[in-house]
Amino acid sequence: xxxxxxxxxxxxxxxxxxxxxxxxxxxxxxxxxxxxxxxxxxxxxxxxxxxxxxxxxxxxxxxxxxxxxxxxxxxxxxxxxxxxxxxxxxxxxxxxxxxxxxxxxxxxxxxxx
Amino acid sequence: xxxxxxxxxxxxxxxxxxxxxxxxxxxxxxxxxxxxxxxxxxxxxxxxxxxxxxxxxxxxxxxxxxxxxxxxxxxxxxxxxxxxxxxxxxxxxxxxxxxxxxxxxxxxxxxxxxxxxxx
Numbered sequence: 001x002x003x004x005x006x007x008x009x010x011x012x013x014x015x016x017x018x019x020x021x022x023x024x025x026x027x028x029x030x031x032x033x034x035x036x037x038x039x040x041x042x043x044x045x046x047x048x049x050x051x052x053x054x055x056x057x058x059x060x061x062x063x064x065x066x067x068x069x070x071x072x073x074x075x076x077x078x079x080x081x082x083x084x085x086x087x088x089x090x091x092x093x094x095x096x097x098x099x100x101x102x103x104x105x106x107x108x109x110x111x112x113x
Numbered sequence: 114x115x116x117x118x119x120x121x122x123x124x125x126x127x128x129x130x131x132x133x134x135x136x137x138x139x140x141x142x143x144x145x146x147x148x149x150x151x152x153x154x155x156x157x158x159x160x161x162x163x164x165x166x167x168x169x170x171x172x173x174x175x176x177x178x179x180x181x182x183x184x185x186x187x188x189x190x191x192x193x194x195x196x197x198x199x200x201x202x203x204x205x206x207x208x209x210x211x212x213x214x215x216x217x218x219x220x221x222x223x224x225x226x227x228x229x230x231x232x
Contacts, residue, residue: 001173034220043206043223044157089156099145099221100211103157 002027002094006104013080014112021107023090024072031075032093034101035064037086044089048075080111115141117209119224126197127232134192134227135231136207142187143209146155147221151204163190163207197231204228 003026013019025033031052036044050057050064050073057064061080066073077084092102116139126132127172136146144165149157162170168205182195194201200204205228208221 041204041226041228043225045219053155100147100159100162101208101221102159105156108154 001093002030002102002103004090004092005105006018006090006107008107009105010108010110012110012112015067015080015082017080019075019077019080019084019109019111021075021088021090022072023074023092023104024070025092025095025102026046027092028068028071030092030094033064033066034091034093035062035075036089036091036103038106039086047088077109080109082111082113085109085111115209115220115222117205117207117222117224119227121227122225123228123230125188125230125232128198129196131193132197132229133196134205134207134229136190136209136224138188138209138222141209143190144187146184146190147209148182148190148192149206149207153204158207160192161228162186163192165190194229197229199206199231202229202231209228229230 004005006023027046034049035047038044048059048062048064050066061078088107093102120135146163148160148161150154150159159172160175163182163184165184171177179195184190204226206226207224210221
């Protein structure tokens with residue numbers, strides 16, 4: 001089945017710097033890759049997503065890139081702010097149309113003021 | 114937008130008892146719902162796929178007799194943790210896809226989670 005690896009597990013950046021989180025997946029049939037932000041004790045919140053027919057997507061300070069050949073995708077956050085501090089999860093949807101997600105292991109991002 | 118609720122938000126129970134957690138889609142119908150378990154500082158692990166009108170599909174390693182899932186209607190799925198033990202203490206989150214919200218995008222909407230503590 002699908003396996004999603006995520007790095008790094010923790011990341012500290014200075015406010016205003018950029019943060020990059022990387023994920024790799026194993027199932028070449030996966031075609032949808034969402035990124036979630038989760039604050040302690042709360043539900044995951046979708047922050048950006050990308051489909052397999054797109055290489056890059058941007059939404060203000062957040063961007064996601066996808067390399068289907070290498071089976072990896074990355075989250076880029078620019079001009080980080082303290083409120084960006086949270087745990088970020090990538091996910092892959094391994095089978096078209098089933099909505100099933102396999103999550104990465106998570107990255108704890110800390111933005112230092 | 115699509116809203117998913119869970120009840121209760123937290124529960125404490127004694128070892129050996131059973132606990133039922135409800136997941137409801139409030140403004141859309143969901144033929145499929147997913148149940149995840151999240152231990153502290155860990156990722157969301159998919160436990161099972163709940164299917165309205167048929168049996169749930171469990172992920173490898175998840176005991177179907179211990180985690181009973183019933184998808185009673187198009188807006189309600191329940192997870193019952195039977196004979197709970199302290200190692201079952203976790204954050205349980207459900208999610209539901211409201212269908213294709215955008216062309217070819219299979220979004221899911223997550224419930225707020227239920228924190229289960231077994232003493």
